[in-house]
Amino acid sequence: MKRSNWREPWIWAVTVFSLLLAVPVLLIFASLFVPQYELWHHLYETVLSDYVYHSLLIAFSVGALTLLLGTSLAWLIARYEFTGRQTLQWLILLPMAMPAYILAYTYTGMLDVAGPIQSQLRHTFNWTYHDYWFPDVRSVGGAVVMLSLVLYPYVYMLARTAFSEQSASFYEASRSMGVSGAAYFRKVAFPLARPAILTGTALAMMEAFADYGTVQYFGINTFTTGIFRTWNGLGNAIGAAQLAAVLTSFVLVLLLLEKHSRRRLKYFHQGQTHHSSKRVSLSPIKRVWATLLCLLPVLFGFIIPTVQLSVWTLDRVSTQVDEQFIHLIWNSFYLAASAALIAVGLALLFAYAKRLHQHWLLTSQVQLASLGYAIPGTVIAIGVMLMLSAADDALNAFTEYVFDTSVGLIFSGTLVALLLAYSVRFLAVALHNVEAGLQRIKPSMDDAARSMGLSSFGVLRKIHIPLLRASVLSAILLVFVDVLKELPATLILRPFNFNTLAVRTFELASEERLQDAAVPAITIVLVGLLPVFLLTRALESSKKK
Amino acid sequence: MDYRYTKFKQVMSLKRFLKMIGLVSCVSVASLASAQEVNVYSARKEALIKPLLDTFTETTGISVNLVTGNADALITRLKSEGKYSPADILITTDVGRLYRAKEQGLTQKIETEGANKLIPRNYIDPDGQWIGFTLRARPMMVAPQRVDETQLTRMEDLADKQWRGRVCVRSSSNIYNQSMVAAMIEQQGVEKTQSWLNDFVKNFARTPKGGDRDQIKAVVAGQCDVAIANTYYLAGMASSDDEATRETASKVKVIWPNQQDRGAHVNISGAVISKYAPNLASAQKLISFMLQEDSQVWYAKTNHEYPLREGVKQSAVLRSFGDFKAEQIDLSRVGELNRQAVLMMDKAGWK
Numbered sequence: 001m002k003r004s005n006w007r008e009p010w011i012w013a014v015t016v017f018s019l020l021l022a023v024p025v026l027l028i029f030a031s032l033f034v035p036q037y038e039l040w041h042h043l044y045e046t047v048l049s050d051y052v053y054h055s056l057l058i059a060f061s062v063g064a065l066t067l068l069l070g071t072s073l074a075w076l077i078a079r080y081e082f083t084g085r086q087t088l089q090w091l092i093l094l095p096m097a098m099p100a101y102i103l104a105y106t107y108t109g110m111l112d113v114a115g116p117i118q119s120q121l122r123h124t125f126n127w128t129y130h131d132y133w134f135p136d137v138r139s140v141g142g143a144v145v146m147l148s149l150v151l152y153p154y155v156y157m158l159a160r161t162a163f164s165e166q167s168a169s170f171y172e173a174s175r176s177m178g179v180s181g182a183a184y185f186r187k188v189a190f191p192l193a194r195p196a197i198l199t200g201t202a203l204a205m206m207e208a209f210a211d212y213g214t215v216q217y218f219g220i221n222t223f224t225t226g227i228f229r230t231w232n233g234l235g236n237a238i239g240a241a242q243l244a245a246v247l248t249s250f251v252l253v254l255l256l257l258e259k260h261s262r263r264r265l266k267y268f269h270q271g272q273t274h275h276s277s278k279r280v281s282l283s284p285i286k287r288v289w290a291t292l293l294c295l296l297p298v299l300f301g302f303i304i305p306t307v308q309l310s311v312w313t314l315d316r317v318s319t320q321v322d323e324q325f326i327h328l329i330w331n332s333f334y335l336a337a338s339a340a341l342i343a344v345g346l347a348l349l350f351a352y353a354k355r356l357h358q359h360w361l362l363t364s365q366v367q368l369a370s371l372g373y374a375i376p377g378t379v380i381a382i383g384v385m386l387m388l389s390a391a392d393d394a395l396n397a398f399t400e401y402v403f404d405t406s407v408g409l410i411f412s413g414t415l416v417a418l419l420l421a422y423s424v425r426f427l428a429v430a431l432h433n434v435e436a437g438l439q440r441i442k443p444s445m446d447d448a449a450r451s452m453g454l455s456s457f458g459v460l461r462k463i464h465i466p467l468l469r470a471s472v473l474s475a476i477l478l479v480f481v482d483v484l485k486e487l488p489a490t491l492i493l494r495p496f497n498f499n500t501l502a503v504r505t506f507e508l509a510s511e512e513r514l515q516d517a518a519v520p521a522i523t524i525v526l527v528g529l530l531p532v533f534l535l536t537r538a539l540e541s542s543k544k545k
Numbered sequence: 546m547d548y549r550y551t552k553f554k555q556v557m558s559l560k561r562f563l564k565m566i567g568l569v570s571c572v573s574v575a576s577l578a579s580a581q582e583v584n585v586y587s588a589r590k591e592a593l594i595k596p597l598l599d600t601f602t603e604t605t606g607i608s609v610n611l612v613t614g615n616a617d618a619l620i621t622r623l624k625s626e627g628k629y630s631p632a633d634i635l636i637t638t639d640v641g642r643l644y645r646a647k648e649q650g651l652t653q654k655i656e657t658e659g660a661n662k663l664i665p666r667n668y669i670d671p672d673g674q675w676i677g678f679t680l681r682a683r684p685m686m687v688a689p690q691r692v693d694e695t696q697l698t699r700m701e702d703l704a705d706k707q708w709r710g711r712v713c714v715r716s717s718s719n720i721y722n723q724s725m726v727a728a729m730i731e732q733q734g735v736e737k738t739q740s741w742l743n744d745f746v747k748n749f750a751r752t753p754k755g756g757d758r759d760q761i762k763a764v765v766a767g768q769c770d771v772a773i774a775n776t777y778y779l780a781g782m783a784s785s786d787d788e789a790t791r792e793t794a795s796k797v798k799v800i801w802p803n804q805q806d807r808g809a810h811v812n813i814s815g816a817v818i819s820k821y822a823p824n825l826a827s828a829q830k831l832i833s834f835m836l837q838e839d840s841q842v843w844y845a846k847t848n849h850e851y852p853l854r855e856g857v858k859q860s861a862v863l864r865s866f867g868d869f870k871a872e873q874i875d876l877s878r879v880g881e882l883n884r885q886a887v888l889m890m891d892k893a894g895w896k
Contacts, residue, residue: 046891112755114762114793122767129767138754219716219754229718232617235649237625319786324591389625396629408823409629492618497610499591507590507613512758515787 010353011362017346018365021424024383025375028248031241031386039230039239050221051243055209055250058143058222062208065148067201069297070155071193075185076294078163081279082287088294089160090536095301096153097528099485101213102505102521103146104137106305108217109312109514111137138218147208149301154207155200157535162193168278195262202258209251210376212488213506223247224378224488231382241386244379251374306525312518320519329523332500335415336483339422340430340476346423347430347475351438366431373428377421377489384421384493388412417493422483429482430475437471474534481531484524581607583827586623587636588616589814593848594636600843601834607827616642616720623651628821633828636678638814639720641727643675644880652817656829663836664853668813670877677813677876678835679850682776682869683725684809685800686761691770692800700729700802700810703771704744712745713760713769716753717890720883721775725810726890727882731874732807735889742893753896758782765796772797775812780849780862801869808870812879814850 040048076082077089111117111134118134121127136142166189174184190197212224223243231240282290350366372380388411396406411417441464449459487502494503501520508517587594591613598609612619616637623632623646635651637643646652647670654673661669668677685697696702703712715722729738750769760772761779782794801809816835818828834840836854845852846860 112759112762113768114759114766119766228618232615232621235617235621235624237621315787385625392629393627406629408631409626413626413631491614495612497612499613510756511590512756 008357010349010356011359014350014353014362014365017349018369020420021346021369021372021427023387024380024420024424025248025372026383027386028241028244028379028383031238032245034238036236036239036242039234039236040242043226043230043239043243047221047226051223051226054140054215054220055222055224055247057140058147058211058215058220059205059208059250059254061144062147062151063201063205065144066152066155066204067197069148069152070157070200070204071159071190071197073152073294073297074156074159074163075189076290078160079189079280080290081281082290084291084294088291088298090532091298091302092156092294093153093532093535094298094303094529095150096535097525097532098150098302098305099213099487099502099524099528100147100150100207100211101217101487101509102309102525103150103301103305104143104214104217105505105509105514105517105521106308107137107142107146110308111135140218140220143211143214143218143220146214147211148204149297151204151207152297152301154203155197158196158200159193162196163189166192198258198261202254205254206251206374209247209254210378212376212378217509223250224376227378227382228488237382237386241382244376244382248375248379251376255371255374306522309518309522309525312515313522316515316519320516325519328499328501328504328520331498332484332502335418335500336480338415339419339426339483340479342419343423343426343430343479344434344472344475346427347434348472350427350431351434354435355438355443370428370431372424373426375425377425377486378492380421380424381489381492384417384424384489385412388417388420414495415498417495418490421489421493422479422486425486425489426479426482429478433471433475433478434468437468441467474531474538477534478531481528484527581605581824581827582610583607583633583824583831584610584631585612585634585636585831586619586632586819587611587613588619588638588642589613589636589848594844596847597835597840597844598831600840601831605827605830605834607830609831617645620646620649620651623819624649630819630821631823632819633822633824634816634818634831636814636816639724640675640677640813640815640876641720641724641880641883643670643813643815643817644877644883646817647672647674648880651820653820653822655818655832659833660836664855667873667875668815668853671875675815675817676832677815677853679814679841679845679848680811680853680871681814681850682801682809682811682871683721683773684776684866684869685802686764686772686774686779686797687800688764688767688770688796689798694800697771697800698802698805701741702802703748704741705748708748708771710748710750711770712748713750713763713772714753715756715760717887717895721757721812722773722890722895723883723886724812724879725773726886727879728810728872728874730882730886730889731878732872735885739889739893742889742895746893746895761797762793765793776851776863776866777849779866780860783862783865784849799866801867804870808872811871813853813876814848 043051073092077085077092109115113129113134121132121134122129125132170188170192171180171184174180174188179187210224211222212228215222216225216228223246227240227243227247230236230243346369350369353362354366389409391411392409395410396408399405399407445463446459449463450456454462484500485502487506490500490503491506494500501524505517505520505524508514508520585598591611595611598611602608610631614622616639619635619637620642623630623635626632635646637646652674655676657669657673657676660676664677668680670676685700685703687694687697696705696707702708717723726738726742729741733741750763755763757772757774757778758781760769760774761782763769764772776799779794779797779799782790785791785794803809816832818825818832822828835844838854838857841852841854841857844850845857849860849862851859851863
């Protein structure tokens with residue numbers, strides 16, 4: 001097998017595509033070799049400390065809050081029996097459908113000084129503004145709450161699976177040694193689930209680092225808003241790329257820490273083969289508390305904002321839903337669908353290449369290409385922009401030399417740029433699903449089928465396609481929804497005459513037209529529910545096994 | 546023949562071959578593309594300009610491609626696209642941005658001979674690199690029952706101690722505030738402006754946040770008594786289809802500052818023609834179209850701005866704010882002084 005490695009089309013294809021996907025990020029780091037002394041001096045004197053402080057503060061607070069929320073919810077659901085548990089265990093996932101920026105717009109509209117709640121308070125008690133205290137939504141604290149409310153399901157999902165996989169024998173053994181209740185959680189259950197919980201927390205923190213919509217709207221200086229400002233306000237693309245490189249380094253350090261924490265714990269017990277412990281029944285009063293506790297995050301992270309958005313939508317639907325809006329939906333959907341198909345196509349290519357040739361180069365290429373998920377959309381957009389404008393320049397120089405005419409910008413001002421950025425960012429999502437599906441088809445099944453006289457095409461048709469269908473479909477759906485919600489990269493790279501639901505929501509909100517923004521916003525949220533249902537089903541079926 | 550010549554011939558024939566392919570594809574692309582078009586980068590939101598551009602297409606047969614976005618982002622994009630940029634026209638909503646585009650060498654001279662007769666000279670760049678379409682003012686908006694109007698006749702009054710904790714204004718990173726301060730530097734000098742800024746910032750009711758509408762709403766909610774905001778925001782609120790918004794707008798009163806001296810601060814929305822505009826003639830036509838009477842009426846009314854063309858009627862909402870005397874300064878100076886204004890606002894601690 002070694003002999004033919006370099007002649008294999010699979011390896012060539014993977015090399016070409018993984019390089020294509022890696023170039024934008026590599027360019028970001030290459031920018032560090034073009035020092036911008038004046039810019040960094042200015043940043044250092046004015047806003048740099050704000051960027052570092054706010055980005056870290058938000059990411060770590062979101063990490064702590066999601067860890068706390070996700071783990072305690074998972075523990076309650078996995079360990080105890082109480083009213084509504086069956087329904088709550090999937091209701092808890094609903095905030096995943098809500099992009100943080102939409103949550104931020106909704107709560108600002110409700111809770112701002114001039115919003116309905118404070119106005120009503122003043123009216124009812126005859127207060128003036130100075131007579132009472134009210135929390136300020138548009139603050140760092142507000143941003144942390146918004147982000148945590150939509151990101152805690154990451155921790156919850158992984159923690160719940162980890163908790164429910166823990167075998168009953170642990171609990172019995174611990175109890176026989178006098179460890180039960182809170183001590184059992186602290187000494188046994190939590191340490192065992194720690195790798196899963198930390199992975200979830202790291203994911204939530206990466207998303208917090210990457211957030212642009214929320215912090216931009218709240219007027220908080222972070223790296224993502226700083227990148228936009230340096231690029232647009234100061235007109236320094238290289239400086240923006242350098243800021244992006246610093247932000248990316250933060251995220252990569254986080255990724256390494258997460259990998260490291262898992263490595264030390266990898267030989268811990270995985271109890272799938274044992275019978276899992278029975279859930280503990282709670283006393284009536286505790287039961288009510290458990291139900292309420294599980295209901296709260298869903299209430300604030302999904303139900304209240306969705307109701308508010310629906311009210312605004314009903315109010316505005318007649319003025320906002322017109323031919324243009326239909327066009328907007330069509331744009332968003334076909335963009336998201338194309339991106340999903342491309343990402344899943346690439347994922348299939350990568351996954352099959354890896355299956356057919358277990359070569360270190362291939363494995364590391366695939367790993368490199370799937371790093372994009374950790375990298376903020378803003379960073380990827382700038383990398384893609386740098387890469388494609390260089391490509392356009394080269395192409396135009398070529399056509400000018402050969403044909404004495406230029407062809408214009410055929411990469412950077414078009415959908416190619418957006419599709420490339422989405423592929424970089426969301427390939428990992430697709431790859432994760434496709435690989436999980438492919439793992440279920442053991443190589444021995446291929447051999448058996450071949451020995452029974454099926455051609456290799458027949459194996460693909462009769463075995464792989466039917467068995468892979470579900471995971472490929474869920475990969476397509478997940479990427480589709482991620483693209484639909486994506487804001488910063490779309491904002492930077494979208495071409496002429498092209499708007500999406502996310503950009504429209506952002507534009508209306510920044511024009512202080514929150515009610516009008518509700519119409520595209522709720523469309524995103526409703527479509528975003530689809531993969532949540534899918535995840536629920538996947539969690540259910542994995543539990544039944 | 547010798548080796549070098551054969552090689553040369555090969556290259557030549559390759560070049561000719563490629564050329565043929567190029568020609569064929571060029572012809573086919575050209576036949577697909579519509580005959581006439583113009584590409585517009587607009588900082589003005591789609592809904593506020595698209596209908597007018599559609600009318601332009603109907604009357605001239607020139608199709609318009611539109612990309613909307615943040616003005617700075619569009620300028621950066623224009624710059625990074627360089628000579629291959631498809632953009633013909635950049636429309637912005639502030640003279641500061643028009644100047645920024647000019648300063649970065651992204652513009653070319655607009656044929657303004659006709660325009661000179663239609664709109665006041667100080668709203669056209671002396672070098673002809675940008676041109677204004679509409680005008681807006683940035684007056685004070687107050688809660689009438691809490692503010693004694695005799696105490697507030699000039700912008701300078703807002704530095705007084707009696708306004709401590711009573712003023713709402715948005716962030717200094719907003720270009721409208723930058724232009725307002727730049728205009729003040731031009732008319733009052735650096736020293737006076739800096740000392741005004743220092744005291745003015747002390748009077749803020751809150752750390753600046755939100756947009757201009759948010760400041761107006763904060764006045765009505767009682768968080769502050771005086772807001773500084775652009776006229777079209779209040780006009781937009783006053784003619785909103787939401788009743789609560791209309792009610793909010795009815796609760797503030799416009800105070801025109803500096804009516805006895807230099808006049809209220811004004812700014813323009815306008816456009817530049819991009820340096821490498823591939824459809825120069827169409828771009829020029831679109832600019833002339835924007836100054837036609839019908840376009841001025843629609844554009845000014847839709848955006849709640851004052852038409853620049855003399856003799857065109859203002860909308861009813863704007864008339865309800867009353868007549869005012871506007872600053873008479875060279876707007877290109879406002880662009881030039883932008884950077885200094887930002888530094889001085891930073892120094893005063895205006896977030």
